[in-house]
Amino acid sequence: MQSVDALPAGTDPDVPDPLALERQVCFALSVAARNVVAVYRRFLEPMGLTHPQYLVMLALWQHGPRSVKDLSRLLQLDPGTLSPLVKRLESAGLVRRDRDPRDERALAIALTDRGRALRARAEAIPAGIVENLGMPLEELQALHGALTRVIEASQSAMETDTTP
Secondary structure, eight states, X not given: OOOGGGSOTTOOTTSOOTTOGGGOHHHHHHHHHHHHHHHHHHHHXXXXXXXXXXXXXXXXXXXXXXXXXXXXXXHTOOHHHHHHHHHHHHHTTSEEEEEETTEEEEEEEEEOHHHHHHXXXXXXXXXXXXXXXXXXXXXXXXHHHHXXXXXXHHHHHHHTOOOO
């Protein structure tokens, strides 16, 4: 407990500090994301994947071949961040880059046979994460819903930003 003398000038010890680190949503999200990704790493490293590469694979397993632009939109990553991930997955033999049949000017990212086969191993990851976190599935589902709303709210705030 801080002594009153240790408080910044002009602060009331009975009023919570709005700048207290532990009260910041950004801090909680940052630490939670870092820690959860570390839990995922235990499952992904034996598969030869990083967490961002896993997200690319999830998108391809779910949606099939996609242009870089579509994949970028799905993952909410800029193409400059996505391209090195795709190159490493291609080097690992999990994806290939082909001309998009819908638009010959664009590249489409598609799974190789090896990439499709990796899905069978990945299917154990969600249950393993739930088990490792030791949280009830319902609580994790509620958290997912809340985070989805935070994503939507933050995107809306960025679109309507009027701060100087």
